[in-house]
Amino acid sequence: MSKMVRIEIEAHGGTDMMKLVERDIPALQAGQILVRHEAIGVNYIDTYHRTGLYPVPSLPSGLGGEAAGTVEAVAEDVTNIKAGDRVAYCSGPIGSYASHNVISAASAVLLPTSISAAQGAASLLKGLTVQYLIRQIYAVKEGDCVLFHAAAGGVGTLAVQWLKHLGATVIGTVGSEEKAELVRALGCDHVVNYRKETVSERVAEITNGAMVPVVFDGVGKDTFEDSLKCLQRRGLMVSFGNASGPVDGVNLGILASHGSLFVTRPTLYDYIPTREDLEHAANDFFSAIAAGGMKIAEPTAYKLEDAAKAHEDLQARMTTGSLILVP
């Protein structure tokens, strides 16, 4: 039986739990394909699976949900993908921090020839996230002024570019001057360093008191309350992540006192539940790239065995753009 290497955790905890182990490659079941990874996407959610903020289904467990590479084998009943195809995926079961993975053919997306495996692994999950945030939850249109938190991050750098492509005015938050320069270069109209400035005060200045119709907030705990203050009456708060910790204990009355606000706490998988939805979102993302709306920057690469270091850097706010692991 062929072997693979992968990162596993025996229990939830710190990065010291992440161990590189050798395992048999499982036999293909109906509807499955075997992918040899060339690059593996690192996403903030992987840290939640490691710590147990989002518990994994069972332990020991692999980590990671995104990768790109070449199909090595397909089950007999798979017709839409063949050995040799270049694919990326981001909705398989947890376990992509590995040299190989067996996934459902229905979760694989064929990579356009213009997109490398590194770019695919760096951008599919984050790009589909931006797609549902700014095209499905709130269909951003020309002239909208929107606030996007953590604009220099993996999701943020794609969001800023796509929002500009749609003709929006973008207010982005960042945690350092170096990150501010990066997002300005991507076209962000107004950059706020939220370690130094109160975002709602800056949004009031920038919009002459009009505030914004929508806030996209993946930072969570630290920014939630001030984000509500950035919104117009009946505005929409999209709280989509927990980089600083989860938002909890919210008194719903706070939505009334800030102007009859709406709040949603979405996850990507509810916006791509079917193969058709996945293809539609991926085509929308790849079309925006092809139209010149976004460039996928070369991601910061770590060796697979250094996955713990990638988690440490991500959680220490030391990174910009996307991170990948290379087996």
Ligand code: NDP
């Ligand atoms: P990022 O590359 O954006 O990294 C997180 C960034 O958050 C950091 O670089 C940092 O930027 C900022 N941040 C602010 N406060 C903290 C803190 N206390 N600790 C750590 N980071 C902090 O990660 P991703 O692009 O992978 O993900 C961004 C967010 O989007 C995450 O919250 C993730 O969970 C969420 N997400 C949600 C999805 C969904 O469907 N709901 C899907 C995909 C991602 P700075 O230094 O500039 O503040």
